[in-house]
Amino acid sequence: MRHTLPLAPQFYVTAPQPCPYLEGRMERKLFTALQGDNAEQLNDTLSKQGFRRSQNVLYRPSCADCSACLSARIDISRFAPSRSQRRVLKRNARLRRRVAAPWATEDQYALFRDYLDSRHATGGMADMDVFEFAAMIEETPIRSRIIEYTEPADDAGHPYGGLSAVCLTDVLDDGLSMVYSFFDPSLARDSLGTHVVLDHIALAREMGLPYVYLGYWVPGSPKMGYKARFSGLEVYHRGSWTRLDAPERFAADTHPLAVPPIAEQVARITLPDSRPVRRDG
Structure with a gap:
């Protein structure tokens, strides 16, 4: 029997679970x-409306009584590195960028495990095995790339030295979306996370793309505070992209009546051909 996809995407809602960013929510x-x-x-289309990709799923926070998570992107035309960010670029000038098709390797997984064990030992990805890691990297229906940052060639003549950082990146029609990045925790003083973002800004400029999408910025979350340090940052707030010139203005409103009902949120979503969307669950 032949099966066809629905005429419009169907939207679903996950069951509530503890927030990984803000305690007690x-x-x-x-x-x-x-x-x-x-x-x-x-x-x-949905990335421009605050959605993010995870393998074959697009998602956006839709909490019942909190609107803290805001999708963030850097407007390349307004970005200028700070003094500390210029130091980061200089400190990591030795690293070599390697762009490849999204294919998982043992070296990547070893670095990923070191990163999780050091930084996110109790997080939702802490138990991810090598097969789940490979699925995260390789299961993509769109134009994705794996970007590795390596030490220069060693004395033995190997083409590159150790793996220092990795980023799974989607290429959108208006920018680069940093899906997930991780780095060698022993090199924390080199600020590799910041370096990867700065290099993506440079890469987007090389490609003539106007934005770098960073994921979610969460006011009040120490894990996400670093994103506000990049000039040119915009957040998707109340249906439009807004400059993050004053981060204190975006304190999360947690009153239940401040969050639109799911049906209203779905009705506001614009699809590529402007068809109405369907909601299930």
Whole structure:
């Protein structure tokens, strides 16, 4: 029997679970499948509306009584590195960038495990095995790349030295989306996380793309505070992209009536061909 995809994406809502960013709060996500011939166009369109990709799923926070998580991107035309960011670039000038198709390797997984064990030992990804890691890297229906940052060639003549940082990156029609990055925790003093963002800004400029998408900025979360240090930052707030000129203005409103109902949130989503969306669950 032949099966066809629905005419419009169907949106679902996850069950509430403890928030990984703000203690004492519960998170919930609105999500849809990313599949079919229209996958890249759907990803481009929904990314501009605060959605993020995880393998074959697009999701956006849709918590019942909190709106703290704000999708963030850097407007390349307004970005200028700070003095400390210029020091980071100088400190890591030895690293070599290598861009490849999204294919997982043992070296990547070893670095990933070191990173999680050091930085996020109790996080939601702490138990991820090598097969789940490979799925995270390789299961993508769109134009994705794995970007490695390595030490220069060693004395033995190997093409490159050790692996220092890795980023899974999606190429959108208007920018680069940093899906997930990790780095050698023993090199914490080199600020590799900041370096990877700065290099993505340089890469986007080389490609003529106007934005670098960073994921979510969460006011009040120490894990996400670093994103506000990049000039040119914008957040998707109340249906539009807004400059983050004064971070204190975006303190999360936690009153239950401040969050629109799911049906209203879905009705406001614009699809590539402007069809109405369907909601299930």
